[in-house]
Amino acid sequence: MAIVINGYEIEDAEVERELPLHQDAANPLKRAVTTLALRRILLDEAARLGLPAASEEAAIEALLAAEVQVPEPDEASCLRHYQQYPQRFTVGELVEVDHILFQITERVPLEALRELAEQSLQELLAEPTRFAELARSLSNCPSGEVGGNLGQLSRGDTVPEFERVVFAMNPGEILPRLLETRFGLHIVRVARRIEGRVLPFERVQAHIGEALQAASRDAAWRQYLQLLVGRAKIEGITLEGADSPLVQ
Template sequence: MPITVNDHEITDDEIAAELPGHDTLHLATMAVILRHLLRDEAHRLGLPATDEDSAIAALLAHEVTVPEADDASCRRHYAQNPARFTVGELVEAEHILFQVTERVPLPALRGLAEQTLADLLAEPAQFGEQARKLSNCPSATLGGNLGQLGRGDTVPEFERVLFSADQGAIVPRVVETRFGLHIVRVVHRIAGRLLPYEQVCTQIAEALQQASRDAAWRQYLRVLASRARITGIDLDIADSPLLQ
């Protein structure tokens, strides 16, 4: 079934032209649809423009009000998110990786990881030996030692555990990431330094302004989509790309 927006049929050529700016065909298709919605509305309102991009920019400037990020909001964000503005924080960590593969059923792998964790919580001194024997990570040869890690050095789900774990303790649960199942120990922690508010206030204001702009644009797009005649696709504005 073809995709149409206000009786205009979306062509393969339109989607192909949009694809280089997006990760998937679906996102490219969504972007084309949003462009048509915005362009049609700009035309309906008679906004002056020389091309599609200027028409969309004029429409959003005319129709969408984005609240400014005031100093109080920026200071509140700074106080509520100190980790985002801390530099130099490091942890020295060890882990045992149980890699998920097609050859090993996940329940059996999880059972092995949980039994190993229970054994290590009872006898922490065996961590290095168990890492050398069981871990599917190159760090196994070092007893599981990953060296010093800063924020951004690992995948987010692993990082959250590393920077919230107690120093010297084995994390008392099996940690799951996209790489598999982990048993984790933070050997040493180096405290970071909180940057002063004055040094990051512009960065915070820009981030809050962008978040406000994105929320306002999505709400406006929902309104346009509710008025439009769209067929051939379920349009979910929450998952749609935002045009820059």
């Protein structure tokens, strides 16, 4: 079925040109078609308002600038954000981490792997001194050769799901549960940590303000686009909200 937006039919050639830009999406074709549909809705509104522009991108920018007003965050808002998320403004924080990785692969049944990992964890909780021994014999990470030691890590060095856990642990602590990440199942121990220091509010206020304004702008753009989607005549596609790179 043809996709028609306000009487404009999106051609297959347009989709083919757009598709390579969305290969990282879960559904590249759907994301490409959605992006083209939303772009057409925005361009139609810019034309309706008579906004002059040298290109499609310029027309969309002019439309959003004219129709969506985003106030600048005040000092109180920035301070609340600073106090709520001190870890985001902490520098010099380090943890020294050991781990044993049980990598998830198609060749090993997940339940069997989980059972082995859980059994190994219980052994280490009972005898922590065996950590290096078990890391060398069981870990699927190259760090197993050095007893599972990953060295000193700072924030941003690992995947978020691993970072959140290890930076909340105490020195000498073995996590009493398996840590699951995109790489597999981990037994984790924090050997040492170095506390960082929180940057003064004055140093980061401008950065916080920019981040808060960008978040408010994105939310306002999405709301505006949802409003335009509700007004548009759309055939051949269902636009669920306004989730598009156009407003990210």
